[in-house]
Amino acid sequence: MSAAIKPMITLEEICTEAEKIRLSNPNLGDTIVSDIYQNAEMIAGPAVSKNSTDSRSWDYKLDDVLTSRLFGYPIMFALLSVIFWITIAGANVPSQMIADTLFAFQDQLLIWFELAGAPTWLTGIVVLGMFRGLAWVIAVMLPPMAIFFPLFTLLEDLGYLPRVAFNLDNMFKKCRACGKQILTMCMGFGCNAAGVVSCRIIDSPRERLIAVLTNNFVPCNGRFPTLIAIATIFMGGMVVSELQTAVASLVVTSLVVLGIFVTFAVSWALSHTLLKGEASSMVLELPPYRKPQLGAIFYRSLIDRTIFVLKRAIIMAAPAGAITWMLANIYIGEISIIGYLAAWLQPFAYAIGLDGFILLAFILGLPANEIVMPILLMCYLSAGQMMEFGTLEELRDILINNNWTWLTAVCTMLFCLLHWPCTTALLSAYKETGSKKWTFLTFLIPTVIAFIVCFIVAQSARLLNLV
Amino acid sequence: MNTALTTIPLSTLGIGSVCQIVSLNLQGLLRRRILDLGMVPGTPVQCIRKSPAGDPVAYMVRDTLIALRSEDASQIHVNPM
Numbered sequence: 384m385s386a387a388i389k390p391m392i393t394l395e396e397i398c399t400e401a402e403k404i405r406l407s408n409p410n411l412g413d414t415i416v417s418d419i420y421q422n423a424e425m426i427a428g429p430a431v432s433k434n435s436t437d438s439r440s441w442d443y444k445l446d447d448v449l450t451s452r453l454f455g456y457p458i459m460f461a462l463l464s465v466i467f468w469i470t471i472a473g474a475n476v477p478s479q480m481i482a483d484t485l486f487a488f489q490d491q492l493l494i495w496f497e498l499a500g501a502p503t504w505l506t507g508i509v510v511l512g513m514f515r516g517l518a519w520v521i522a523v524m525l526p527p528m529a530i531f532f533p534l535f536t537l538l539e540d541l542g543y544l545p546r547v548a549f550n551l552d553n554m555f556k557k558c559r560a561c562g563k564q565i566l567t568m569c570m571g572f573g574c575n576a577a578g579v580v581s582c583r584i585i586d587s588p589r590e591r592l593i594a595v596l597t598n599n600f601v602p603c604n605g606r607f608p609t610l611i612a613i614a615t616i617f618m619g620g621m622v623v624s625e626l627q628t629a630v631a632s633l634v635v636t637s638l639v640v641l642g643i644f645v646t647f648a649v650s651w652a653l654s655h656t657l658l659k660g661e662a663s664s665m666v667l668e669l670p671p672y673r674k675p676q677l678g679a680i681f682y683r684s685l686i687d688r689t690i691f692v693l694k695r696a697i698i699m700a701a702p703a704g705a706i707t708w709m710l711a712n713i714y715i716g717e718i719s720i721i722g723y724l725a726a727w728l729q730p731f732a733y734a735i736g737l738d739g740f741i742l743l744a745f746i747l748g749l750p751a752n753e754i755v756m757p758i759l760l761m762c763y764l765s766a767g768q769m770m771e772f773g774t775l776e777e778l779r780d781i782l783i784n785n786n787w788t789w790l791t792a793v794c795t796m797l798f799c800l801l802h803w804p805c806t807t808a809l810l811s812a813y814k815e816t817g818s819k820k821w822t823f824l825t826f827l828i829p830t831v832i833a834f835i836v837c838f839i840v841a842q843s844a845r846l847l848n849l850v
Numbered sequence: 851m852n853t854a855l856t857t858i859p860l861s862t863l864g865i866g867s868v869c870q871i872v873s874l875n876l877q878g879l880l881r882r883r884i885l886d887l888g889m890v891p892g893t894p895v896q897c898i899r900k901s902p903a904g905d906p907v908a909y910m911v912r913d914t915l916i917a918l919r920s921e922d923a924s925q926i927h928v929n930p931m
């Protein structure tokens with residue numbers, strides 16, 4: 384070699400040079416890796432003794448069932464339904480207990496405020512707005528989350544989720560997306576913001592964007608209580624009471640499946656228009672099944688997830704409760720501000736099977752989906768405070784008194800499933816994509832789809848005189 | 851021994867069959883990922899199972915179960931054993 388080697392100046396130049404050398408010999412990388420593995424084998428061979436194949440054969444047997452042609456998909460569906468069923472059935476009683484306690488405390492607060500001689504507006508904003516909003520969110524959200532998250536973490540800990548990706552990858556490939564997208568969707572069940580962040584596990588930038596843009600179509604924990612409540616009241620209400628929970632969980636499961644179907648459709652459409660491209664490669668490791676570590680499950684699901692999501696909801700719900708109370712209690716002439724806004728939205732909302740108040744609640748619920756139902760109830764009750772509904776029957780009465788039909792219920796559930804993501808999810812999308820355009824599309828695509836789907840459902844039902 | 855005559859793409863391997871990797875006809879990130887998982891030439895690979903839709907397929911490599919799509923597996927040339 385000649386001695387005239389160009390002097391290097393910057394780190395960047397050194398990297399470029401290194402890259403050039405690496406590329407000039409395409410086998411260099413291979414040789415290095417092979418060598419590393421050879422060395423590792425030499426060390427591991429005599430030092431590591433393998434167990435009998437017992438544990439592996441268990442894995443094989445489990446995989447034979449869980450990823451089989453016949454049972455693979457039905458088992459996924461069944462597991463999802465069972466999780467919802469346990470959540471719905473188990474959350475009722477603790478929800479009721481928390482609600483009773485907190486609302487009892489609210490009465491006490493009212494007395495204290497009165498004794499202190501607080502003005503009515505202050506009592507209204509703090510107790511009837513903020514506290515009541517908080518109480519509602521905690522009572523409705525905490526029990527289902529405390530049941531749903533550990534169950535889901537259990538599946539995760541068992542090693543089942545990679546099998547779901549394995550089962551579904553073919554459909555994602557047909558949509559020219561990545562099978563790991565299902566893992567980000569699973570994350571989205573907990574929280575769409577977390578789901579968006581988890582899209583980092585997808586290697587191809589194009590497929591990652593698809594996953595970010597479609598994550599909102601799996602309902603997050605903030606939307607489950609709304610879906611569960613409406614499903615229990617309207618769909619469960621159609622059958623005998625013993626079957627109510629089962630029917631409600633089936634309805635929620637179907638909604639989730641619909642959301643997954645929409646995810647596929649939108650992924651496919653994006654791959655053929657805005658994000659054109661072929662499916663890239665996918666390497667998925669299927670780890671052995673593990674005995675779940677209960678302590679770790681409870682810690683992860685309760686501290687990391689439940690408390691995290693609840694904290695966020697509380698931070699959002701307190702100011703939202705105050706603002707909603709003000710909107711509902713400041714009158715211009717005969718009608719409150721909320722009344723004006725709802726009346727203005729009414730024709731538009733009616734076209735998609737909702738009413739002005741429902742649409743307004745979804746709009747005001749932009750910061751956090753979990754406050755949509757409390758806001759809606761607050762709107763309905765001209766008393767101007769979020770109603771404590773002791774039981775689901777009382778909620779049912781409130782809704783029916785406000786002209787809810789089965790169509791309103793269906794359209795509200797559909798809109799809840801498909802509509803725009805909350806601000807936290809949008810913020811995460813902005814951080815992950817670093818682009819205003821993609822963040823805007825993350826908002827726009829679900830919004831447009833929600834309006835179109837609800838419009839079609841509402842108009843067809845009315846045309847066919849089903850309502 | 852003429853390996854060129856006997857190599858087949860990994861994707862055509864039947865379930866339960868064992869083979870040895872001969873060469874990787876892959877580029878870029880995927881090549882790196884595959885190598886990092888220890889799928890270097892000479893490594894024995896066993897085809898374990900297909901997913902319900904027939905694709906991807908799971909292979910046992912160095913005691914690890916790895917699923918590959920057929921497009922990717924077809925670029926890996928192996929010697930059936």
